[in-house]
Amino acid sequence: MLKIDNLHVRVGGRDILKGLSLEVAPGQVHAIMGPNGAGKSTLGHILAGREGYEVTEGSVTYQGKDLLALEPEERAAEGVFLAFQYPVEIPGVNNTYFLRAALNAQRKYRGEPEIDSMGFLKLVRQKLSVLHIKDELLNRAVNVGFSGGEKKRNEIFQLAVLEPTLAILDETDSGLDIDALKLVAEGVNLMRSPERSFLVVTHYQRLLDYIKPDVVHVLADGRIVESGGPELALELEQHGYSWVKDRIAPAGAGA
């Protein structure tokens, strides 16, 4: 599904990712945890195709394709979805209109027929009822005036409608109270399937109480320094990230 190999990324002359390697199989949920500044958000952005990142070494292969060679919209149409940490407010663009245009753009890319407004409305109603989202969000401008929780739920709603193959959740838990967190996690769990993989990027362990990962990675200083099962997240919760620093310090010092 996704293979990141020895990825080095530079932003504004600073090295952020320094040899990150990672492999995600279909249907798996991988969690990426790490302290602030470890490069977590950079990973999400680089996978989705944000400009301003310079790949100096390494590769990203997604379903056999060179992901880094594709435009952001091509990645989306190929099934890559980034749930933004900070969903962008777009005044004047209606949420439903935007999502239908996005879905149809993806379908066009894949050679599938367009969905008309009736068909789309039906699809939306079905997704909404499953996700327990109020349909008033549909008629507002994209993310404008949404609370923090509503913005994150809107991301999950888009995820549900666009049905990607690889979903990257970039700190989707940040700024959420426990009820909002549960709703978001529930939405993600409903989307889990043998064909769909998730990369859950988070600072805190608590999201992983609700979205059970298959694999947990610790990202520190631009590299995966530790990988393990769900128990690794609990260990981090107990010991904090200073424990990680201790683990990478010898390697750094010895280099």
Next chain:
Amino acid sequence: MSAESATAPATLAEAFAARGLDLPTTRQERWRYTNLRALAARRFEAPAARVDVDLKVIADIPAPRLVIANGRYAPALSDLHGLPEGLRVRLLSEVRRDAPDEAAAWRATDATGPDAAFQQWNGALADEGFVLDVEAGTRVTTPLHLVVLGVEDRAERAFHLRHRIALGAGASLTLVTHHVGIGAHRHLLNTVLQVELGHGAELTQARLQREADGATLIQRTQATLGANAHYRRLDLELGGALSRHELDVTLAGDGAKLDANGVLLADGRRHLDTRLGIAHRGRDTRCELTWRGIARDRARAVFHGGILIAEGADGSNAALSNKNLLLDDGAEIDTQPVLVIHADDVQAAHGATVGRLDDAALFYLRARGLPLAEATAMLTAAFLREPLAVLANEALEATLAAALDARLAGATTQDAT
């Protein structure tokens, strides 16, 4: 003198000189960004006696509707069904014939001096226009459509229109003014609009300017608002070769409010110049002004937002926002907010920016699958749609948004033909 020179009209510069007027030049501060030199050498004929226009060109404009085509009232195109009681509709030509003193009195407030030469020219020549009076306390909810057509014929012509809208105390009215170009004409339309709002009166007015690519429009709007009067206004400048609009509003009475928004869509070789002159004179008066502009190709958008809070206009509140997108190297945007305050306890904010589309928003749309061109179009449309909300009328906003979208989608201003 040959027969030819006897019938050929004078150049615009000569026509002005014949009345003791000078065309404004870029040496005048108020005309600095709008050069009339090419216009000065052009020759415009007077309106023809009659104009033939097919009704279908305005089929999308509902009744009640009043139409002027090439400077002449067009009864066959107008439809006064559903005109509410309490709204009196006259033509300037009628008033000049039946009550010449009344018509003459309207010119008393006209500006003088070299900056207002077009207005003086209009004062001398205006022979048609819409004269609307709403009785005190009458609330008119059905929008009235005022249509001014520029129609291609064998000559280039100059038209002088003067409209007047007066609302009595507590009256309300919703108006939509359409400037529509039929065919590839190059006429000059010189318009003065006077607005007088009585105590607590409410006027909502949208102006949709989609004139022909060769048209020249010079318009001056001067409004005076009584105490607690409320003027909502939207100007969509989507067409024409040169369009200059001076919007002068005096918030005379205490508590008067102005919400005026606008869109300048400058593409091709269009030159769109909007100049606001808002004067707060009453206490606790408020204005909120939101203009959005884009310039692409070799077009130019000019915006001047002048706000004066006069001595004694204490407690006034003024907010001006002018944001612009500059989309091509050959295009130009000049924006200038000017705030002058002579009163106390005033809140005033103004901002003007010229920038590009928001990269974060563009990426967000692309990350959901929208190709770059589609994402750009979606953001541009949204950017320009923002001012429409000023009308507080969903049906009207939807109609105008559709006109804006159609224009952005590449439809020319000649669609009506």
